[in-house]
Amino acid sequence: MSNHSKDASMKQHIEACQASNLSQAVYCQQHKIPSHIFSYYRKKLGYVSSSKQVNTNNQLIPINLLANSPTSNAIKVSHTNGFSLEINSDTNLNQLKSILDLLRTVS
Known part of the structure; x- marks a missing residue:
């Protein structure tokens, strides 16, 4: 082709x-x-993503979590490029910012 x-x-x-x-x-x-x-x-091809799909200013987007989710004790975030990050409920949230900062440096 x-x-x-x-x-x-x-x-x-x-x-x-x-x-x-x-x-x-x-x-x-x-x-x-x-x-x-x-x-x-x-x-x-120059298509611009809508704001609901992509956060163009590289800031964290707030999400609502359901307490006591019966299906999992983890949060899984997936990117369209196939990369995903799973955060267990017992993860030290003080370390999460450092992890996310590191991930921003990865292309």
Whole structure:
């Protein structure tokens, strides 16, 4: 497949994903597209993420946690590039900021 046709194909996927109201991760999973490839083409083709999908000022986003979750005692944060971080409920939260600062330095 030529670069031009690949760009056109990915442009169609990006537009279809936006129209579907699915998350990028779910859309990619349904269409068997690696998330990092989708993200690459979204940036390459000049698509700007909506503010609800990406925090562009690199600040932490507040989340609400449910007390006594019956399914797990951990929080799992996943990035579209496949990277994920799992934080157990017994993690020392004073160390969490240092861990997140370190992760920001990793591309």
